[in-house]
Amino acid sequence: MTAASDELVRLHAENGVATVTLNQPERRNSLSMALLEALSEVLEQIAGDGNVRVVVLAAAGKVFCAGHDLREMRKQFDSHDFQLRLFRQCSKVMQQIVNLPKPVIARVAGVATAAGCQLVASCDLAVAEKGARFATPGVNIGLFCSTPMVALSRNVSRKHAMEMLLTGELIDAARAEQIGLINRAVEPEALDETVYGMATTIAAKSGHTLKIGKEAFYKQLEMPLAHAYDYTANVMAENMQANDAREGISAFLDKRDPDWQHK
Structure with a gap:
């Protein structure tokens, strides 16, 4: 099971482990409507594939995910209908990850902000390179990270979640590990070894x-x-x-x- 390299979301499966890669590095892997719909389709495909037992969620380029596509959102400033459909589609994808009958491991390199941080929090496990950064910075642009808050507040304590949501400041991978947003912060050269070592261990189970x-x-x-x-x-x-x-x-x-x- 492999998707073409020009897809918005790449998919490769081997030995019970499916790697799903956000594939818009030139757009900082921002969650446009098109990317969200593509990710939803891939997750649905994986859900029905009996050969896949573990999923790794990764991203191409230097940014894991910068959140929603603000340029797309600005073009639709006057369309409440579009904004509602966008946030509902994003919420659907996050729930697909939680409801997927296979564990999902986030492989985080670079920055994960706003809905990108939500994506990490929605995964069952998360491993990040030590240089990774995380934030829910919506408060800085007048758009509180209300939907990212749902996943964040279910993974870290209330005060840590509120600090991220109210300040909008970036935290490093060590801090993310300390507050429970990720499982491990590792050296960049150890990222794949750690992620796929974990995935292989889990894939060996029933x-x-x-x-x-x-x-x-x-x-x-x-x-x-x-x-x-x-x-x-x-x-x-x-x-x-x-x-x-x-x-x-x-x-x-x-x-x-x-x-x-x-x-």
Whole structure:
């Protein structure tokens, strides 16, 4: 599964890992309507591909993603309908990432600002090079980062999220790791090794189990404690009926490698 290099979003899959690359470096990979629609289509394609177990979200060029395309937005200043469609399309893509039945790892090189920072926060895991920078700078241009706030506030504490949203200032990768926006900040030469090492480790697991776990993780977060335990008890009981759970437990007890069937 490979998309052409002139696509807005490139797609390459190998050994259970799909790499999705934002491919508009000359536009700082800004999230225009066209790019958002292309990204949505690729995510939908991946969702139905049983050979893909992990997704890496990357970007071409020196900027991961500069957020929305402000030039496109300015051309549509007087169209409330366009602005609403744009933000709804962006929200759809972010929810597709969260609801995708495969873990998504952000590979961040360069700057991720506004909706680009939202993109990082929406991924399940994120690894950035130490030179990466992050911000939600909408407040600086009179457009508060309200939709990026949804993903940001679900990944870092309230005060850290509010500091980013109210000041609009850039933070470095070390700070992003400290507050939980990313998992790791690594040297640039170690970025791919770290990202794909993580992806390979995850891809070696049962795809069915990963799907169950990711879905349950996000659902239980929104529940009161007692409801979360009741829900996850049912999830685990159901999970026990899966072929891969029976195979995994048997393989562990028999001291052998499991033979996943991904079901």
